[in-house]
Amino acid sequence: MNPQGPVAQGQLDLMKLAITIMIVVLLVVFAIAAYVLVKFRRKKGQTEVPEQVEGNFKLEVIWTVIPLILVIVLAVPTVQQLSALGKDYTKDENALQVKVTAHQYWWEFSYPDLGVTTAQDLIIPTDKTISFVLNSSDVVHSFWVPSLSGKMDTNFAGDEDKKGTTNKFHFSAPNEGVYRGKCAELCGASHAFMEFKVKSVSPDEFDKWVASMKAPAVLPEDAQLAEKFKSACLSCHAVGDQGIAVGPNLTGIGSRESVASMLLNEREGQEGASVEDNLKEWLHNPQKVKPGNQMPDPSELGLTTDEVDAIAEYLAGYKLDYETNSAD
Numbered sequence: 001m002n003p004q005g006p007v008a009q010g011q012l013d014l015m016k017l018a019i020t021i022m023i024v025v026l027l028v029v030f031a032i033a034a035y036v037l038v039k040f041r042r043k044k045g046q047t048e049v050p051e052q053v054e055g056n057f058k059l060e061v062i063w064t065v066i067p068l069i070l071v072i073v074l075a076v077p078t079v080q081q082l083s084a085l086g087k088d089y090t091k092d093e094n095a096l097q098v099k100v101t102a103h104q105y106w107w108e109f110s111y112p113d114l115g116v117t118t119a120q121d122l123i124i125p126t127d128k129t130i131s132f133v134l135n136s137s138d139v140v141h142s143f144w145v146p147s148l149s150g151k152m153d154t155n156f157a158g159d160e161d162k163k164g165t166t167n168k169f170h171f172s173a174p175n176e177g178v179y180r181g182k183c184a185e186l187c188g189a190s191h192a193f194m195e196f197k198v199k200s201v202s203p204d205e206f207d208k209w210v211a212s213m214k215a216p217a218v219l220p221e222d223a224q225l226a227e228k229f230k231s232a233c234l235s236c237h238a239v240g241d242q243g244i245a246v247g248p249n250l251t252g253i254g255s256r257e258s259v260a261s262m263l264l265n266e267r268e269g270q271e272g273a274s275v276e277d278n279l280k281e282w283l284h285n286p287q288k289v290k291p292g293n294q295m296p297d298p299s300e301l302g303l304t305t306d307e308v309d310a311i312a313e314y315l316a317g318y319k320l321d322y323e324t325n326s327a328d
């Protein structure tokens with residue numbers, strides 16, 4: 001109800017128009033009904049059947065034409081909006097192409113034209129239409145950023161024979177800010193915790209973000225810890241050009257809005273714990289934060305408590321320098 005972009009604004013305007021028309025119709029119909037109930041009720045001593053009236057050309061024309069006009073008033077902007085919402089930007093060179101892949105219970109965002117992949121925080125520039133291609137790696141999820149647009153299902157796109165429809169849609173976020181995103185399709189035990197953030201930044205900051213995402217990976221300084229991190233974490237995750245992207249990409253995780261989407265990192269004007277504390281909470285017991293997720297317990301990975309703390313400290317310090325008025 002608080003639109004921050006043209007798509008959400010158009011959708012809210014349609015809702016307002018439809019609700020206004022419906023309320024006016026409701027009030028008029030109820031007023032006429034109340035008037036008739038009072039005016040034509042049986043008076044004392046009245047026993048005869050009232051005069052029976054059938055067919056009134058003028059009235060019938062009125063109650064056919066008025067609804068017809070109302071339906072046209074609703075239909076014209078609705079059809080206009082629908083064709084605007086359905087416009088395909090996937091071949092538009094001025095749009096930013098983003099591939100969304102939903103996983104139980106996290107979001108992967110890749111920018112095919114930029115060669116960048118990230119997770120949980122979708123960074124977009126304020127000056128472009130963002131064109132989305134959406135799929136899922138497992139069950140059906142739904143991609144929803146209420147203040148920017150309506151929701152769109154993500155279907156499984158794994159095996160050729162079971163391939164679901166690849167959905168497309170678009171929105172833009174001309175105001176800088178962080179917008180909350182949700183999975184809007186019940187997808188398993190941690191569905192309610194499957195959040196993400198959309199961060200709209202200036203074009204300049206966006207370019208810096210892309211450059212810092214493409215910079216060589218920063219590994220833990222301690223050689224022994226770096227080896228542990230590679231063997232335990234980079235067998236599923238990636239940082240920069242290292243590791244594989246089965247799990248969420250961790251490049252610059254220290255700069256994100258949250259850890260595992262539910263543990264909010266403290267920021268100016270936002271409550272939360274430090275990134276490091278959140279990372280520790282998550283890494284020590286991932287199943288407690290998000291039941292049913294794919295992240296193994298650190299003990300299964302052969303990590304000691306101290307090593308987990310050291311990895312949390314390293315990841316918290318892995319920041320991307322791209323925000324002009326950044327607090328850090």
Ligand SMILES: [Cu+2]
Binds near residue numbers: 102105140183191
């Ligand atoms: Cu989901």
